[in-house]
Amino acid sequence: MAFNMRPTKNPMPTQAPEIRKHNFDEVAIGYTQEMAIDEAKRCLNCKNPGCVPGCPVHINIPAFIAKVAEGEFEAAYQIISESSSLPAVCGRVCPQETQCEEHCIRALQKLPKKDENGAMIKDENGKPVMVQGEAVGIGRLERFVADYHREHAAVAVPEIQKNGHKVAVLGSGPSGLACAYDLAKWGYDVTIFEALHVAGGVLMYGIPEFRLPKAIVQNEIEGLKRMGVKIMTNMVVGRVISIDELMEQEGFEACFVGTGAGLPRFLGIPGENAKGVYSANEFLTRVNLMKAYQNDSSTPIQHAHNVIVVGGGNVAMDALRTPLRLGAEHVTCVYRRSKEELPARKEEIEHAEEEGVVFDLLRNPVKILEDRTGSPSPRSPEYNPNYGNVIGMKVQKQKLGEPDASGRRRPIPVTVEEDPDAIYTIPCDCVIIAIGTSPNPLIKDTTPGIETNKHGCLIVNEENNETTKDGVFAGGDAVTGAATVILAMGAGRKAAKSIHEYIQAK
Amino acid sequence: MFKIVKKEVLNPTIVRLVVEAPYVAKKAKPGQFIILRAYQDSERLPFTIAGEDPEQGTVTIIYQIVGAGTLELNQLNEGDELSDFVGPLGRPSELEGLKHVAIVGGGAGCAIAYPLAHKLHELNADVCSIAGFRNKDLVILEKEFEEASQKFIKMSDDGTWGEQGFVTVGLENEILARQGKENQFDEVIAIGPIIMMKNVVAVAKKYNIPCIVSMNPIMIDGTGMCGCCRLLVGGKLKFACVDGPDFDGYEVDFDSAAERNTMYRDWERTKYEEGCNLLKEAK
Ligand SMILES: Cc1cc2nc3c(=O)[nH]c(=O)nc-3n(C[C@H](O)[C@H](O)[C@H](O)COP(=O)(O)OP(=O)(O)OC[C@H]3O[C@@H](n4cnc5c(N)ncnc54)[C@H](O)[C@@H]3O)c2cc1C
Ligand code: SF4
Ligand code: FES
Numbered sequence: 001m002a003f004n005m006r007p008t009k010n011p012m013p014t015q016a017p018e019i020r021k022h023n024f025d026e027v028a029i030g031y032t033q034e035m036a037i038d039e040a041k042r043c044l045n046c047k048n049p050g051c052v053p054g055c056p057v058h059i060n061i062p063a064f065i066a067k068v069a070e071g072e073f074e075a076a077y078q079i080i081s082e083s084s085s086l087p088a089v090c091g092r093v094c095p096q097e098t099q100c101e102e103h104c105i106r107a108l109q110k111l112p113k114k115d116e117n118g119a120m121i122k123d124e125n126g127k128p129v130m131v132q133g134e135a136v137g138i139g140r141l142e143r144f145v146a147d148y149h150r151e152h153a154a155v156a157v158p159e160i161q162k163n164g165h166k167v168a169v170l171g172s173g174p175s176g177l178a179c180a181y182d183l184a185k186w187g188y189d190v191t192i193f194e195a196l197h198v199a200g201g202v203l204m205y206g207i208p209e210f211r212l213p214k215a216i217v218q219n220e221i222e223g224l225k226r227m228g229v230k231i232m233t234n235m236v237v238g239r240v241i242s243i244d245e246l247m248e249q250e251g252f253e254a255c256f257v258g259t260g261a262g263l264p265r266f267l268g269i270p271g272e273n274a275k276g277v278y279s280a281n282e283f284l285t286r287v288n289l290m291k292a293y294q295n296d297s298s299t300p301i302q303h304a305h306n307v308i309v310v311g312g313g314n315v316a317m318d319a320l321r322t323p324l325r326l327g328a329e330h331v332t333c334v335y336r337r338s339k340e341e342l343p344a345r346k347e348e349i350e351h352a353e354e355e356g357v358v359f360d361l362l363r364n365p366v367k368i369l370e371d372r373t374g375s376p377s378p379r380s381p382e383y384n385p386n387y388g389n390v391i392g393m394k395v396q397k398q399k400l401g402e403p404d405a406s407g408r409r410r411p412i413p414v415t416v417e418e419d420p421d422a423i424y425t426i427p428c429d430c431v432i433i434a435i436g437t438s439p440n441p442l443i444k445d446t447t448p449g450i451e452t453n454k455h456g457c458l459i460v461n462e463e464n465n466e467t468t469k470d471g472v473f474a475g476g477d478a479v480t481g482a483a484t485v486i487l488a489m490g491a492g493r494k495a496a497k498s499i500h501e502y503i504q505a506k
Numbered sequence: 507m508f509k510i511v512k513k514e515v516l517n518p519t520i521v522r523l524v525v526e527a528p529y530v531a532k533k534a535k536p537g538q539f540i541i542l543r544a545y546q547d548s549e550r551l552p553f554t555i556a557g558e559d560p561e562q563g564t565v566t567i568i569y570q571i572v573g574a575g576t577l578e579l580n581q582l583n584e585g586d587e588l589s590d591f592v593g594p595l596g597r598p599s600e601l602e603g604l605k606h607v608a609i610v611g612g613g614a615g616c617a618i619a620y621p622l623a624h625k626l627h628e629l630n631a632d633v634c635s636i637a638g639f640r641n642k643d644l645v646i647l648e649k650e651f652e653e654a655s656q657k658f659i660k661m662s663d664d665g666t667w668g669e670q671g672f673v674t675v676g677l678e679n680e681i682l683a684r685q686g687k688e689n690q691f692d693e694v695i696a697i698g699p700i701i702m703m704k705n706v707v708a709v710a711k712k713y714n715i716p717c718i719v720s721m722n723p724i725m726i727d728g729t730g731m732c733g734c735c736r737l738l739v740g741g742k743l744k745f746a747c748v749d750g751p752d753f754d755g756y757e758v759d760f761d762s763a764a765e766r767n768t769m770y771r772d773w774e775r776t777k778y779e780e781g782c783n784l785l786k787e788a789k
Contacts, residue, residue, distance in 0.1 A: 376768070
C-alpha cells in the first residue's frame with residue numbers, strides 16, 4: 001500500500017470557536033471515514049515503533065492503524081481493546097502529544113513542502129522548503145475507531161462462565177471501571193461501590209460535556225452492567241460500610257481501591273471564603289454532574305461576567321471554558337509560571353485561546369477582594385445584594401528561577417522595589433481555584449492496615465498494585481495523586497491481573 | 507430503594523420522614539447526616555439524622571419546607587421512594603463523658619438538637635434543653651424534649667409558648683442559677699440559625715463554658731470533594747461535611763458562614779416561588 005507522505009495531520013473538524021463557546025456540545029466533531037483512512041495511511045507501520053512504548057498501556061498502534069487504512073474499522077477496534085477498555089474516552093482526553101505521538105517517527109522527520117498540486121515548493125536558491133513533520137493523529141484515529149464501534153457494532157451480551165469469587169471495586173472512575181471490566185471478563189462476581197449518585201468518577205463530575213459527552217461514559221458503564229457487574233451508588237466506603245466489613249462480613253475476597261484524588265486544595269489567602277469563590281471541583285460538579293447548565297436544573301450556579309481561574313492544568317482549562325458557555329464575557333487564567341510550563345494538554349490550551357480566554361501568566365494570587373459596601377441585610381435601605389461577593393483579585397508578578405523538584409522552573413515573586421507595578425488588582429466577580437487535588441483521607445482513616453505517603457497517596461507494591469493490607473489492591477489517582485485517565489485505566493487493569501493471581505493462589 | 511415508610515407533619519412547615527435505608531440505619535450515630543435526592547435530577551439535600559432503627563432498617567429525618575428543594579421533596583408521600591439516600595456522613599458528635607449539658611435549639615434546629623438530647627439522656631447525663639420558636643404554632647418535638655431532659659426551658663419570641671425571649675435569655679438565667687453549684691454546665695451545644703448560634707456562643711464564652719455548634723452550610727457531595735461547605739474555623743479552612751458538622755463555637759467565623767449561605771438567595775427565592783405557583787396550578 002502506498003503511504004501518504006503529507007507532513008501534516010488531517011485537522012480535526014471542530015465547531016467554530018464563536019459558536020461553540022456558547023454551547024455545551026462537543027467541540028471536536030470527529031473524522032469522517034475518508035479522513036480516517038487518509039490519516040491512517042500516514043503511518044509507516046514501523047518495525048520498531050516509537051509510539052507503542054510511549055503509550056502507557058502499549059496499545060499495538062501500528063496494527064490498529066493498518067486496519068483503519070484498510071477500512072477494517074471493527075478489526076481495528078478489537079486490536080485497541082486488547083490493551084484499553086475505554087478507547088472512546090482516551091481518544092478524547094489523553095495527552096497524546098506527550099505520549100504516543102511525541103515519539104512518532106513522522107514527528108521527527110522533516111519533509112519538503114508541497115503546494116496543492118503536489119509540486120515541491122522551492123526557496124529563492126532553488127532548494128526545497130522543508131517543514132517539520134507532524135505525528136500521525138493516533139488519538140484522533142483511536143477516537144474514530146471507538147466511535148465507529150459504538151455506532152455500528154451490535155450490542156453484545158457476552159457469555160461469561162462465572163467462577164464464584166466475589167471482588168469489590170471502590171470508586172467508579174476509569175481505574176475502577178477498567179479493573180471491573182477485566183475481572184468480570186474472567187468470571188468474577190464484581191460489585192462497584194460508588195460514593196456519588198452516578199458512576200463514572202471524574203469522567204462524569206469533572207470533565208465537561210463539551211470535551212467528553214456523558215452519553216459516551218454511560219455507554220461504557222452500560223457495557224459493564226451487561227457483563228454482570230453490579231453498581232451500587234450512594235455507597236461511601238468508610239462511612240456506609242468499611243473495607244473490613246466488605247471482606248469479613250460481605251464475602252468479598254479482594255478489594256480494589258480506585259477512589260481517586262478528589263479533595264480540592266485551596267490557596268490559603270485572605271478572601272478565599274468570599275461568595276463567588278469556587279473550587280474547580282465545585283464549579284464543574286454543579287455544571288456537569290448536577291446539570292446546572294440546563295435552564296430547568298435544580299442546582300444553582302453563578303452566572304458571572306468576569307471570571308478568574310487560578311491554575312494551568314487540564315482542570316483549569318475546563319474551569320475556564322465552562323463559564324464562557326454560561327455567558328461570561330471575560331475569562332482569565334492566572335498561572336504562576338510561563339506558557340511553557342502550563343501542564344494542560346496543548347490542544348485544550350489552543351481551544352481555550354481560540355474561545356477568547358486570556359492568559360495572565362507569571363502571576364500569583366495574594367488576596368481576594370470582597371465587596372463591603374452597603375449592608376448585607378435585605379431590610380436595610382442600604383441593602384447591597386452583592387455584599388460579601390468577590391470584586392477582584394490582587395496578584396503579584398513572578399519571574400522564573402532554577403528548576404525545582406518537579407523539573408519546572410520555580411516561580412519567584414517580583415518585588416515592588418524591582419517593579420513598582422509588581423502587585424496589582426484584576427477586577428472579577430468570580431474566582432475558580434484549580435490548583436490541584438489530593439486523595440481523600442477517608443479510606444486510610446477507616447481501614448486499619450492501609451498506609452499512605454506524606455501526600456496522602458496509598459502506598460502500593462509497584463509490581464502488583466497491592467496495598468499494605470492483605471487482599472486490598474489500589475490504583476489510579478488514589479495512588480499517584482491527580483494524574484491521567486489512561487494511567488488510571490492502566491493501573492486498574494494491572495490490579496485486576498494481580499487480584500486474579502491472588503485469588504487463584506489462595 | 508429508599509421507601510418512605512412514614513410521613514408526619516409536625517407543624518405547618520416541618521415534616522418528619524421515616525425512610526427505609528438499612529445500610530445507613532446500621533451505622534448512624536448522633537450528629538451525623540445524610541444526603542438525599544427526591545427524584546432523579548433533584549438537588550442533593552443534606553439532613554441531620556433524627557433517629558435510626560437498625561432492626562427495622564429505617565432512618566428518620568426532619569425537614570423544614572424552606573426552598574424549592576424541600577418543596578419538591580414534600581411532594582413524596584408514604585409508600586413513595588426517594589431516588590438517592592446516602593449516609594451516614596460527617597463525624598458523630600462527641601458526647602461521651604459529658605455530665606451536665608445545655609442543649610440549645612432554635613426553630614427547625616430543634617430537630618437536630620433533639621437526637622443529641624436523647625442520646626445524652628441515654629448516657630445518663632443531666633440534660634437541660636432550651637428550645638426557642640417564633641410562636642406556639644411552630645413548636646415541634648415538645649413531648650420528646652420533655653422526656654429526654656431533666657429540665658426543659660421553653661422560649662418564644664412572642665411569649666405564646668413558655669417564656670418570652672430568645673434562647674440566650676433562658677440559657678443565661680440557667681447558667682447563673684447553676685453557677686458555683688455541682689450541676690454547673692460542662693458544655694453547651696447549640697443548633698439553629700447562625701445568628702442564634704453566634705449569640706449562644708457569646709453567652710457561653712462569658713461564663714467560660716465550652717460551646718459546640720452544628721454547622722449547616724451549602725453542600726453538594728458531602729464527602730469532601732467540592733469544598734463548597736468550607737468554613738473558617740480558628741482561621742483555617744475546614745470542610746463541614748468531613749471535619750464537622752460539629753465545631754468548637756469559639757473558633758467558628760459565623761459572619762463568613764452566614765454570608766456564604768446567602769450565595770444563591772435570589773435564585774432560591776425565584777425557584778421557590780416558581781415551585782409554589784406550579785403547585786397552585788396543579789391544584
Ligand atoms: C476537570 C478535570 C479534567 C481532567 N482532564 C483530563 C484530561 O484531559 N486527560 C486526562 O488524561 N486526565 C484528565 N483528568 C484527570 C483524570 O480524570 C483522572 O486522572 C482520572 O479520572 C483518575 O481516575 P480514578 O479512577 O483514579 O479516579 P476518579 O475518576 O477520581 O474516580 C474516583 C471515584 O471514586 C469515588 N469515591 C471516592 N471515595 C470513595 C469512597 N470512599 N467510597 C466509594 N467511592 C468513592 C468518587 O466519587 C469517584 O467517582 C482531569 C481531571 C479533572 C478533575
Ligand atoms: S511511530 Fe508513527 S509512523 Fe511509526 S508506527 Fe507509530 S504511529 Fe505509525
Ligand atoms: S459538601 Fe462537598 S466538600 Fe463538603
